[in-house]
Amino acid sequence: MNKQELLNIIKTKITDKIRNFEHLIAETRASSNDTKSSMGDKYETGREMLQQEINNLQRQLNESLNQLSVIQKISTEPSDKVQNGALVKTDKGTFYIAASVGEIMSGNQKVMAISAESPLAKAMLGKKSEEEFTINNIHQKIINIW
The missing domain is CATH 1.10.287 (Helix Hairpins)
Incomplete structure (x- = not known):
């Protein structure tokens, strides 16, 4: 992506x-x-x-x-951990940590653009591929980070 x-x-x-x-x-x-x-x-x-x-x-x-x-101010350089500007694929969806504008389409892929201040982004921040987190009793595993 x-x-x-x-x-x-x-x-x-x-x-x-x-x-x-x-x-x-x-x-x-x-x-x-x-x-x-x-x-x-x-x-x-x-x-x-x-x-x-x-x-x-x-x-x-x-x-x-x-x-x-x-x-x-967001860099498009690849990330190895979840941070502002990271594109994160979990087993529940794909999230771009940038600004809260909701769902956007990239090709045929749905991506949720969320703010670094959102609870979801805060739960993911600092995590790396294969790490897991839970928010609102929903368990997610990070598959990939770009």
């Missing part, structure tokens, strides 16, 4: 998310400007709700920007 290809897919997903959040924030700000009126207090509540939505979108945008920052 090509780690560089997986990393590029993840970068694209995160970049798309960032663009989407920026677009949503711009649209929400525009609709907030539309509610400015001399009608009084009735519109203040609506504007406050829009501002809360903008704050929520801004928080999500910042999380995505942080993910992109982490991704840009």
Whole structure:
């Protein structure tokens, strides 16, 4: 499996998310400007709700920007143990420890992209091929690490 290809897919997903959040924030700000009126207090509540939505979108945008920052530091060099940037095949699935973007496809292979901060990644960190670990009462064996 090509780690560089997986990393590029993840970068694209995160970049798309960032663009989407920026677009949503711009649209929400525009609709907030539309509610400015001399009608009084009735519109203040609506504007406050829009501002809360903008704050929520801004928080999500910042999380995505942080993910992109982490991704840009990941090495695609082969690993002999589980660490950030490692591609890990267990008897239950294949995991790329990079950023939490969910399932991605590489050729016909499903890979779960997970954050190094996820409980699953933390359970695997530092382990080598043929070692085992348990999370949520599910026992897994590491088959290969790239």
